[in-house]
Amino acid sequence: MARRGHHLTEVALLASASGCLAAAGAGEREGWLDDPAVLLSLGPRARDLAVASAARSVLGIVPVAGGGGVTVKPALGPDDGRISAVEWVPLDAEGAQGEEGMALVAGTDAGWLLFYSLAGDLLHKQSIYPAKILKLNFSERKENAWEDAGSDELSVVFPGVIARCDGADLQIMLQKSFQEVKSRMWKDKFEQEDGEDTSSFEKIPLQIWNVSKFSSCVDAAIVGLMPPPLLELQLLLYCWAVESAPLLCHYSWRGCCRLSI
Template sequence: MARRSHLTPVGWIAAEDLDEVGAGKIEGWLSDPSLLAAIQTPYLVIARRTIAIIVRWDDRRRDSVKIRPTLAPSEEITAVEWIPIGEILAVALGTSAGLLFLYSTDGDLILKQIVYTARLVRLRFREVESQSFGGDSSYDLCAVASGVIARFDGSDIKSFLQRWSGESRSLNDIDHTNSQMKIPYQLWNITKFGICADAAITGMMPPPLLELPSQERYYCAVAAGDDAVISAYRLSEDRRRSLVGAILSKVVPTAVSTLSSFSKVIWRREETSKPKIQPFAKASHLTCLKDHPRKGEKITLSPRGTLAAIADSLGRILLLDTQALVVVRLWKGYREASCLFMEAHVARDEGPSTSSNARQIKREKCLCLVIHAPKKGILEVWKMRTGPRLLTVKCPRGCKILQPPTRLDSPLEVFLWNGDSGQLSLLNTLIT
């Protein structure tokens, strides 16, 4: 009997389409940490430094689309993400100067907006269940900078993209200085325990004890960084500023104005408008986990945000219950590992059948954690929360696991991209 494969080839990406990001130049080129990639069927975007390339990997192949944002001399692309809302699909790029770019799949510029004057390290878009009685879903885009987290509401993004799509605006028609061509967002300071390497908003949470009833909404955010491996915060949507936010909102604009005036005198440059600094909303610290010299590096959220996998600098992966804020599981020996959640159909033995000697097999749908360990050259699937390891798949050097943004009406799938061969495979959700 032929051995069953747990990977199904679904597409192929030619190296010549990605030559400007280093494809095919050396074996294992995809392992370069400066390469950023994101997938959304049937597209894949890969970015490096000052260029992003969009390619199709299905049967309807077309020429690659190359995007070169207008960046400062030392500025580079530091984060990529897809934004699928309805029939509209856009790609988001974050830069080291704190800028957010939105582009269409044809490479048309949709938005250029400042988020914060710091390096954007992560963009995370997902669909979440609404806690209202209507049961409707909503979207949000989370942008993470060093010690700062921003949230763009999905309704604002949707209305902006629909307005852009209806007007069919081109790059020359967009006035990026117009405040109406910006997407509103909330910004919080989460530097209680130093600079964070990654952060995520897990979902809504109840208000603090003894809090008076109000219409304000509160969110839970988890962060991973150098001082604290894990830290958690309650984010308020109100506009009351924290002490740090109040100080920065006064000091930063004054410093920018002073430097601008000084530069104008020295270099006699024309006066240009400076980006307005977004004030901080209130963020309250909840708890943290310190374990020096361990440092938190990457955070992966489950579809509903109830679990988070945090990879640290010592090769450990912590599974955090984001509602109880308790670590419920720990894996060791996974240096430089990447994690993604997936839904799998796992075989369950129901005992012998009454009509034959064959055993009756039933399957249950369960949440699993996929761990890609490049140092070991394997990919593992673990059943949540405390279940066994269900699967181990060998994968060659230079592979990367990818997953589309979370959609409640779409299956939670994991793709494996072999950069050297160009093959894109789907990890089978049927596990025997």
């Protein structure tokens, strides 16, 4: 028989945040986790658990290490939709520890992204694309990875569209938002205004690919970006160099270069 003692600690710690889980529908009926309206996301190194209920418009943040959780009720209007995806975004900036070392992003079926701190503070809200967000995937790039020189990135998946947020842009925006939240004296008023007005938020730069002409999407993730093309002058110089030394170039490339000139 397999040993199960190592599971008892985790179960007990999650039970300490039962109020947070109950807000998402825990304990009301058997098999509540099988409800497609209940969304789960385990944070990096299994330190935090996010539980969202689309039907209740509730987002629960549960620290696996123990302690009470945080219940967030996003101020979603009729045009904002309901929660349809959740994902964790780790911060690797210097000095980012504790609550500032992690952020939680929720996507809605109307194409909105909402970023929250572990304390439940709204950090950012932005409309990405007017369609249901099916999945959020955050990819961390290892240092000195030979196969990819790109940065961390957040992939936002729609039925026929894939959007990409660069990790460096996310880091700058979230760190700035953390500082703004800490410096505000009227926190309750700030959160209420954020739920109604998004004009105060800066826009995160995005890259969007329309893939609907190939097929529909249910899940996707950006695995790397090709470097940008050479500038026109650089391309002409490269073509000239290839024409001057044809033995150093494959025949197909020679033909391509000749046509380019």
